[in-house]
Structures are given as C-alpha cells and as structure tokens.
Amino acid sequence: MSNGRPSQLFRNKSAKIAAIPMIVTALFVFVGGTAWTVVYSFTKSGLLPRLKWVGLDQYERLWSTNRWLVSIENLIIYGLCMLVLVFVIGFILAALIDQKIRFENTVRTIILYPYALSFVVTGLVWQWILNPDFGIQSIVQGLGWESFAFDPLYNADIAIFGVLIAGLWQGSGLVMVLMLAGLRGVDQEVWKAARIDGIPAWKTYIFIVIPMMRPVFITTLVLVVTGIVKIYDLIVAQTGGGPGVSTEVPAKYVYDMMFRANNLGQGFAASTMMLLTVALVVIPWAILEFGGSKNRG
Amino acid sequence: MNNSVEIKNLDLEFGSVKVLQNLNLEIGKGEFLVLLGSSGCGKSTLLNCIAGLLDVTAGQIHINGNNVTWSEPSERGIGMVFQSYALYPQMTVEGNLSFGLKNAKLPKTEIAQRIKRASEVLQIEPLLKRKPAALSGGQRQRVAIGRALVRDVDVFLFDEPLSNLDAKLRADLRVEIKRLHQNLENTMIYVTHDQIEAMTLADRIAIMRGGQIMQLGTPDEIYGQPINKYVAGFIGSPSMNFLDGRIKGREFEFGDLSIPMTGYNFVNGSPTDSETTLGIRPEHVVTGELVGNAPFQTDVTVGLIEPTGSDTLVDCELAGTPFRVRMDGQAKVSVGETLRIGLNPSRASLFDKQTELRL
Numbered sequence: 001m002s003n004g005r006p007s008q009l010f011r012n013k014s015a016k017i018a019a020i021p022m023i024v025t026a027l028f029v030f031v032g033g034t035a036w037t038v039v040y041s042f043t044k045s046g047l048l049p050r051l052k053w054v055g056l057d058q059y060e061r062l063w064s065t066n067r068w069l070v071s072i073e074n075l076i077i078y079g080l081c082m083l084v085l086v087f088v089i090g091f092i093l094a095a096l097i098d099q100k101i102r103f104e105n106t107v108r109t110i111i112l113y114p115y116a117l118s119f120v121v122t123g124l125v126w127q128w129i130l131n132p133d134f135g136i137q138s139i140v141q142g143l144g145w146e147s148f149a150f151d152p153l154y155n156a157d158i159a160i161f162g163v164l165i166a167g168l169w170q171g172s173g174l175v176m177v178l179m180l181a182g183l184r185g186v187d188q189e190v191w192k193a194a195r196i197d198g199i200p201a202w203k204t205y206i207f208i209v210i211p212m213m214r215p216v217f218i219t220t221l222v223l224v225v226t227g228i229v230k231i232y233d234l235i236v237a238q239t240g241g242g243p244g245v246s247t248e249v250p251a252k253y254v255y256d257m258m259f260r261a262n263n264l265g266q267g268f269a270a271s272t273m274m275l276l277t278v279a280l281v282v283i284p285w286a287i288l289e290f291g292g293s294k295n296r297g
Numbered sequence: 298m299n300n301s302v303e304i305k306n307l308d309l310e311f312g313s314v315k316v317l318q319n320l321n322l323e324i325g326k327g328e329f330l331v332l333l334g335s336s337g338c339g340k341s342t343l344l345n346c347i348a349g350l351l352d353v354t355a356g357q358i359h360i361n362g363n364n365v366t367w368s369e370p371s372e373r374g375i376g377m378v379f380q381s382y383a384l385y386p387q388m389t390v391e392g393n394l395s396f397g398l399k400n401a402k403l404p405k406t407e408i409a410q411r412i413k414r415a416s417e418v419l420q421i422e423p424l425l426k427r428k429p430a431a432l433s434g435g436q437r438q439r440v441a442i443g444r445a446l447v448r449d450v451d452v453f454l455f456d457e458p459l460s461n462l463d464a465k466l467r468a469d470l471r472v473e474i475k476r477l478h479q480n481l482e483n484t485m486i487y488v489t490h491d492q493i494e495a496m497t498l499a500d501r502i503a504i505m506r507g508g509q510i511m512q513l514g515t516p517d518e519i520y521g522q523p524i525n526k527y528v529a530g531f532i533g534s535p536s537m538n539f540l541d542g543r544i545k546g547r548e549f550e551f552g553d554l555s556i557p558m559t560g561y562n563f564v565n566g567s568p569t570d571s572e573t574t575l576g577i578r579p580e581h582v583v584t585g586e587l588v589g590n591a592p593f594q595t596d597v598t599v600g601l602i603e604p605t606g607s608d609t610l611v612d613c614e615l616a617g618t619p620f621r622v623r624m625d626g627q628a629k630v631s632v633g634e635t636l637r638i639g640l641n642p643s644r645a646s647l648f649d650k651q652t653e654l655r656l
Contacts, residue, residue, distance in 0.1 A: 189379040189381045190383045192350050192379065193377070193379060193383040193384075193385075193444070196350075197396060197444070197448075198397060198401055207396070208385045211386075211387035212386055
C-alpha cells in the first residue's frame with residue numbers, strides 16, 4: 001500500500017456500482033427477511049406479526065404436532081428415494097442416449113418434456129392416472145385382470161410413493177439432460193483408451209467417466225436437493241396432503257400455518273427449522289468444497 | 298512370416314461414404330511406419346481400424362500372424378497413444394499405468410515390475426504419485442506412452458501424439474520416440490500430418506489421400522522420387538516448383554526455355570512428345586559458384602526475399618511462372634538483382650500433365 005497502489009475498495013468502480021442494487025436486494029430481502037422470520041418465530045404472532053415473546057413455545061408446539069412429524073418423515077422418505085432414483089434413472093437414460101442412437105433429438109425432447117410442465121399439471125395428471133376409478137387400475141381391470149389393485153394415492157401407508165412417481169416422471173428429464181451434457185464433455189479418446197486397455201464399459205463409466213463428471217454431478221445435486229426441500233405445489237395438486245395427513249410436507253405446513261390457520265409464529269418456527277436443516281447439510285459441504293481450495297492454491 | 302501387421306483388401310464405408318478403399322499394407326517386424334497425409338485422408342481411420350476401434354466393412358487385418366479383424370482392441374496385442382493423451386484424470390500416473398493391468402488380473406508383483414520398467418525408460422518415476430492435471434503436456438504424453446508400454450505388446454499405434462505440444466517440446470519428444478523405437482525394437486505405426494515428423498521418424502512412409510495409399514517408401518524415395526505430382530507437392534518445405542511445358546525428345550520445352558533432360562531416369566523410357574510438368578525443389582536449384590557445373594543455366598530477377606536464418610528463400614519468375622530458389626543464409630542478395638541459377642535434371646521430377654504420374 002505504501003508504494004501508492006490504489007486501494008482495493010475503489011478498483012473496478014463501475015462494476016461495483018452496478019452490483020449495488022443486487023447486493024442491497026440480497027441483503028434486505030434474503031438476509032433481512034430470514035433474520036426477521038427467525039426473530040418473530042420466538043413470538044406469539046397470530047394473524048399479524050406482534051413482538052410478544054414466548055421463548056421456545058412455538059418450537060415445542062411444532063415438535064409435538066403429529067402433522068409436522070409426518071411432514072418431516074415424508075420429506076426424508078421422498079427426498080432419499082427421489083435423490084437416488086432420479087440420479088440412477090437420469091444417468092441410465094443419458095448413457096443410453098449417448099450410444100449414438102437415431103432420432104436422438106426427438107427422444108431427448110420427449111424425455112425432457114415433462115420438465116416443461118408446471119408441478120400443478122403434473123400433480124393433476126398423475127392424480128388421474130393413479131385414480132382407481134378411471135386410471136391404470138380400471139384399465140388393467142377392464143382388460144380382464146379383475147383382482148388388480150394399484151391405488152397408492154388412496155392408501156395412507158404408501159401415498160407418498162404415488163407422489164414420488166410423479167416427481168420422478170417430471171424430474172428425470174432434467175437430470176438426463178445435465179448428465180448427457182456431462183457425458184458429451186468426456187473426450188472420446190478416453191473411451192478409446194479404455195477399450196484398448198480392455199476395460200468393460202460399465203467399469204469405464206464407474207471408475208473413469210463418472211469421476212470426470214464430478215462438477216456436473218454437484219450442479220445436478222444442488223438442483224435436485226433444492227427441488228426436494230421446496231416441494232409444495234405437487235402435493236397440493238396431487239393429494240392435497242391426504243389421505244389424512246399422510247402426504248404432508250414441511251413447506252405445505254408452513255404455508256397452511258401462516259395463511260390458513262392465521263398462526264404466523266408457528267409458520268415462522270417451522271420455516272426456521274427448514275432453514276436449519278438445509279444449513280446443516282449445506283454448510284459442512286460448502287466448507288469441504290470451497291474452504292480447501294485456498295490451501296490447494 | 299516376418300510381417301508384424303498385414304492389412305489385406307481393407308474397405309471401410311460410413312453409409313455411402315467410402316473412407317478406405319481396397320487398402321493393402323504390410324508392415325515388417327520392428328519397422329517404424331508413418332501414415333502421412335492431410336486431414337480427411339483416412340490415416341487416423343486406418344489406425345483406428347488396426348486398433349479395432351472401428352469395424353471394417355470388408356478385408357482382413359492380421360497382427361503377428363493372427364487374423365484379428367473381429368477381435369476386441371484389448372486382445373490384439375497393441376498399445377495406443379492418442380493426440381489428447383486420453384489419460385484417466387482422476388487417477389494418479391501410477392493408477393493410469395496399472396488400471397488396465399489390474400483389470401486383466403495380472404499379479405501385483407508383475408504389475409509393479411512393468412510400471413517400474415516403463416517409468417525408468419520414460420523417466421517419469423518422480424511423477425508416479427501425481428495426477429495428470431499436475432503434469433505438463435510433454436509429461437502427460439510420456440505417461441500416455443507409458444500406458445502403452447506396460448501392456449508389453451509388439452505393436453504400438455500413435456495417433457498424432459505430438460500435435461498438442463508446442464514446437465520445442467514436439468522436437469524433443471520426437472527424438473525420444475525415435476530413441477524409444479531404437480531401444481525397444483517394437484513395430485510402430487505412427488499417424489501424423491507433419492512431414493518433418495514423418496521424415497525424421499519413419500523407416501517407411503505411406504502417403505495417403507482419399508482413403509488410398511499414394512506412395513509407400515523410405516523417406517529418401519518419397520523425397521527423391523515422388524510417384525506423382527500430389528506426393529511431390531506434399532513433401533518438402535518450401536514446396537516443389539512446378540513448370541508446365543512439353544517434353545520433346547530429351548528436351549523439356551518451357552516458354553522460350555529448353556532444358557536438356559540428360560541424366561534424368563525415366564520410369565518407362567523417355568516419351569516422345571507430350572504435355573509434361575517439371576518439378577524441381579527450391580533446395581535443388583544451385584546459385585553462386587556451383588552454377589558453372591549445372592547442365593542448365595539461366596538468369597532470373599529477384600522479386601522477394603524471405604530470410605529464415607539458416608537459409609534464404611528467393612521468389613522470382615522463370616518464363617512467367619512463379620519460382621522459388623533456396624540460397625544459403627549467408628548469401629548476399631537484394632531485390633531487383635539479377636541472379637544466375639542452375640538446374641540439374643537428374644534431381645528433378647517429370648510428371649505427365651494429364652495423369653500427374655511420374656515419367
């Protein structure tokens with residue numbers, strides 16, 4: 001600094017000025033809104049926010065509510081199944097399409113198409129398909145298999161898997177496209193080298209190609225996980241949380257508490273818990289992923 | 298059975314496009330063969346066929362006396378080195394060298410031995426624990442050669458291995474590949490578009506064009522007696538001068554000049570009277586004191602000078618046709634000056650104007 005080097009703060013002035021509105025928005029809306037929500041989760045806010053402190057009462061009530069516990073359980077089941085299956089299905093589809101098939105563009109478009117639909121449409125479509133009176137069950141029964149039963153949405157024990165089917169149908173296309181882009185990024189000569197080395201295709205995928213696709217996997221993971229945590233509209237359109245509370249999810253709990261039950265405090269407490277859960281996953285990962293990069297240079 | 302690789306009547310078609318046509322090639326044991334040609338001539342395709350990475354349409358490929366036309370690449374007894382190195386980026390150098398061997402279920406001691414030997418030969422021992430990303434281009438290509446080396450095979454295939462390197466490294470590694478060939482005495486098939494690489498490395502060069510081999514011969518033959526005008530123009534830098542004229546008896550008539558072709562070795566005896574192209578390399582045109590000994594002498598006006606240090610290229614015109622002369626780098630010459638040059642017909646080439654074949 002002593003040799004007259006300009007201060008870091010005033011370098012690239014125009015770029016910094018241009019970024020100010022976004023920085024202000026981010027600070028005010030995201031950080032400010034988050035802080036505000038966390039603060040009011042410790043109050044007895046009802047229809048309107050009120051600064052009447054009740055300590056951890058809202059949280060105690062939250063964790064003793066059956067509906068919230070079911071929501072969390074559903075999110076875990078849906079999340080884990082979705083995460084594993086969407087990656088497996090998406091990758092297999094991408095690997096199949098990567099075999100230099102004919103009409104690749106057409107097939108790719110068909111598989112990606114569900115992603116272009118809104119969750120409300122997907123939810124409704126699958127609600128009808130899974131409806132025992134005029135969906136798959138009635139068609140199969142109409143073909144002569146009278147005892148056939150397939151009505152996941154009407155069985156509280158497995159209703160969440162009915163939602164999972166719809167979620168997979170919509171989400172696999174996006175994963176496939178991302179994976180396909182990743183596969184295309186792998187040098188063809190690496191494949192040739194592996195063939196010369198006599199390595200079977202499945203081993204080449206697992207030990208060579210997939211490790212090379214790590215950045216694509218991380219991007220996809222972030223997209224899929226955020227999609228899982230914020231799942232709301234699919235549930236509303238497909239099951240409405242039913243039968244009973246068997247397909248409730250945390251985001252729906254928050255919405256219902258805040259805008260239907262007129263219990264803002266409870267909604268804030270639930271959303272704070274969601275934030276905490278996401279933070280518990282993201283922060284250690286971010287430290288691992290980006291914290292080490294400084295040491296590596 | 299002295300041939301290491303034999304290619305018999307090989308055809309390759311992609312749909313209606315014929316990439317290789319009725320190609321025959323025999324490569325002796327321990328020979329260094331270079332496939333040379335401009336891009337799209339089918340040289341890499343031919344190499345991929347030999348490696349088994351492409352299925353041929355018709356014909357046979359024999360390696361070490363075995364018909365391997367339909368064998369898997371790993372069963373053919375070949376190792377291959379690629380232009381983009383094609384290393385496995387998530388594995389260390391050692392992992393790259395050993396992955397194929399581990400997969401083939403070789404005993405651990407054998408693998409360790411082979412890696413030790415290959416890394417000694419290529420001097421990559423200090424790099425064994427590093428990942429490819431931490432290596433320079435030259436080091437990466439050395440590891441790629443090592444991966445072919447540990448396979449302990451008789452035939453090495455190189456697909457433009459030096460094209461991704463800068464000029465200096467290319468020259469260094471070229472020498473190393475030549476030394477490697479001298480030490481190992483393996484058969485090597487090497488694809489390149491760089492004629493310097495081809496000339497320096499090859500025992501024999503196969504010049505390819507349009508899916509066919511135009512000429513197969515030692516670097517000397519290819520340079521000295523090109524079989525047609527394409528090969529003559531392709532080999533040599535700066536490229537050969539071509540003069541279109543007529544051959545009449547033993548004289549080549551060109552504009553108002555008449556060049557005696559005494560001393561030229563005609564392939565099928567001298568033709569009587571036909572349209573002919575005379576090709577003469579810029580480095581075979583003599584200047585200065587040597588002109589006195591040349592059978593044909595003339596004067597040209599210096600039009601442009603390109604000094605390259607070791608030699609100087611002079612652009613001029615010979616009876617209206619652009620003509621280049623290579624002079625020694627120390628020679629004093631200036632634009633507009635009249636230069637006495639001499640040609641020696643025994644070092645020139647004559648091509649039929651229609652068929653472009655050597656006469």
